[in-house]
Amino acid sequence: MSDWLTDTRDSYDTVSVSYAEQTRDLLDGLPHLRAALRLFAEEVRGPVADVGCGPGAITALLNGLGVDAFGIDLSPAMISLARRNHPGLRFEVGSMTEPLGDSVGGIIAWWSLIHVPDDEVPAVFEHFHRALRPDGLLQLGFHVGDESRLKTQGYGGHPMRVHVHLRKPERVAEWLREAGFTVEAQWLLGTDGAVLFARRG
Template sequence: MSDWLADTRDSYDTVAVSYADLTRGLLDGLPHLRAALRLFAEEVSGPVVDVGCGPGDITALLHGFGVDVSGIDLSPAMIALARESHPGLRFEVGSMTEPIGGELGGILAWWSLIHVPDELVPVVFGHFREALRPGGLLQLGFHVGDRTNRKTEGYGGHPMRVDVHLRPPDRVAGWLRDAGFTVEARWLFGENGEDGAVLFARRG
């Protein structure tokens, strides 16, 4: 396992409980993001994997919308919390840097690509394309910007060692097109669209 991947896993193992406490119910006050998830649920057909699912709350929300969904996360501690909080759903330890199976109808990757270095994003998108059936739907959520921040503390003050990559939507869309996706829509959030973006893309 590469150093950045090990650091990401260990960091989220450390903050898992605090992260779950701080983010629980977060979408209750974010109607635009809930709408993005609902639209994804309405448009997707077939099994879905929530990649970087964390404590599983978004996975459970999709399930509540009627989606056949399971979750994977790099952090074993996050997966343990997800299984405890949502015992009726399927969660496994896994990484988007490795193949994630096949014949999926959809993939959700919300604010999990943010720790992947630029040079590996095309590799990840290649795995996503291989996992999706033709016409399969991909929804990405990420921080908007053009810089990398080093995160050494977070979620309750616990130590972390992760890079957080903020990226322009045009760059992410270009990587998607190069990987064989058609970008169907872009949603920008926050003042001047600088807080975050959600991209809807479909496998060709």
């Protein structure tokens, strides 16, 4: 496992409980993100992989919207929390840097691509493209910017060691097109976030 993957896994294992507590009601004050989820749920056909699912809140919300969603996360502690908090739903440990294995109708990756280095992103998008069925839908959420920061503390003051990569939507869209996706929409969320909708050809 690459050093950055090990650091990311260990960091989120450390903060898993605090992260779940601090993000539990986050969507209550974010109507545009709730709308993005609803639109994704309306448009997607078939099972959905929530990649970088954390404690499983988005996976559960999608299931509540009628989507057959399951969660994948690098952190075993996050997966343990997700299984405990959302019994009956499927969660498994895995990495977006490896083939997903399942053939799915949709993939959602909300703020999980932010720790993947630039030189690894094209391979991740290739994995997504191969896993999606023809006309499958991809939704990405990420921080907007043009820099990388080392995060050494977070979520309750616990130690972390993860790089957070901020990216311009046009750069992410370019990577998606190179991987064979058609970018259908780009939503800017204020000045620091974006959601992209893309479809496999």
